[in-house]
Amino acid sequence: MTSVRISDDALALACGADAVAAAFAAAGCTVERVSSWGMHWLEPLVEIGGMGFGPATPEDVATILSGRSAKAIGRIAEHPFIARQQRLTFARAGKTRPLSPEDYTASGGWAALERARSMAPTQVVAEVTRSGLRGRGGAGFPAGIKWQTVLSAAGSRKYVVCNADEGDSGTFADRMLMEGDPFQLIEGMAIAAHAVGAAQGYIYLRSEYPHAIRKLNAAIALAEAQIAPFRIEVRVGAGAYVCGEETSLLNSIEGKRGEVRAKPPLPALEGLFGCPTVVNNVLTLAAIPHILSEGGASRYDNLGIDRSRGTMPIQLAGNIRHGGLFETAFGITLNELVYEIGGGTASGRPVKAAQVGGPLGAYIHPRQFDQPFDYEAFAQADGLIGHGGVVVFDDTANMGALARFAFQFCAAESCGKCTPCRIGSVRGVELIDRIRGSAPVADPVTALPQMHNARKSAPSRAEDLTLLEDLCETMQYGSLCALGGFTPYPVRSALKHWPEDFA
């Protein structure tokens, strides 16, 4: 009987994987549901004896089985998109059944936890520090230093919290990892718990990911004995983007409004319920089992450039021909990512811009695409790599409209704690509308009767642009967290490179 492998990842399901799987089963095949390889333009991707076919529909079943399908892509592992990657965190992608403890153990699972538990906590932390691993959630803070702070903190009650709020548009690596290899995240958390002395862990998972919630809950139940006495519980978010910010996330788990807390105190010292807490992104924690395997830390450190060590699961999204998950060592350029690997736009039109690092990331012009993918290089160019999302736009995109969207998103998602963000974002939308409008209009606020001394005439375009820069500066330096503080990045970069879109 022919054995067929098809992913049961949410993206594959959205593209119709269940119907394809049912059609193969009806044709007498054994169907195995595995994780996704991450070649999203080919989903649903069918694998038979290592050979791939995609994107498959139920109508393709007969031709695929007869070996004459035009959708054959050859051996999947040798496909250029896969062969060019260095998959450490996603080593199992496409290969194992997500909820099979046998598959996980057979592919090296739990060895790192066993090794870590034979070591002293300080040694575990030292290996994480040596690996150079930095937080994959956005800020890029060294994981080892954070763990050391929690380990050294006084107190007997400590927590490990996994940030699985993945709200950035253009990112899906956390989702793929949780749905495709949930045990690896659980193992990473258990190692973190041993390293810092925590008994309880939480995974804060956004409500937009129902499939990931179900898989993780199932995986936690299956792994209970392995990780005991450590316990993990999934907590579901409630549709607030800002709850991805770590202190807002902690408030949310505590059952409060997801307002950002002022730092200090650091969550590492006073985090969940006031106790020392490790807060790490899914990808940070999922990188841990590799690092804690024998000699893993130095292998990890050998990859990458400068202070960006190891690999980054990059997500190619938006208007791109070959979208999907591309894990590689730091240092690759956007040119390679967008053109060589991504194949340019899906629409076939010229690339206009790429937004890197989610809604708070800068819009990058193709002439800057030679910039290496690395935390410092992006920061220097007034951008951020954030969670590693790359969203490509073709020449039909209007950058003025996208700058407006950045303010609008900030206004909708602001936690409301500080004025530059809460009010500045609303004023930003109005200001961009004025700048992009055809005729100059007076500011509705200065036009109010009680504004005695304010000027009643409409400001000129030049004056409005100065005001916009002023607003961006106020938000950048006056906001408590990066939602208000980084919204100026997409706005400014759009205005700088595409002023014609603001006419």
Added chain:
Amino acid sequence: MTRAERIAEICAAHAALEGPLLPILHTVQAEFGCVDAEAEQVIAHELNFSRAEVHGVVSFYHDFLPEADPRPFIELCRAEACQARGVEALVAPAEAAAGDRVKLKAVYCLGLCSVGPAARVGETLHARLDASTLVKLVESA
């Protein structure tokens, strides 16, 4: 059992959790389609919070609705990556098809950013939408 009794029961079932409020609100929202003023009052009483505290939390999060909406729901992603793949052009035809019968809600990212435009109906996800598939989805909702 009255509604208030049922909500009190939900609160009791979550009593052992650290920080039980969000899980309680999710359960109430799922069961009654909203967390309204009456529900807030019962929850506040059960957890020994003020009503203002509970209302502050409920109103902060997009997932909790102050009143139930009996219409079918379609959540359409309107975030950047789906914009790059043309979702904005689908909004007008989808809204026309939805009318007052279907609630078309904007959401920001479903994690399907390489195969957008994307939408979610309950737990079912839809990708690679165009005007005609989205309109069909709305009509069959």
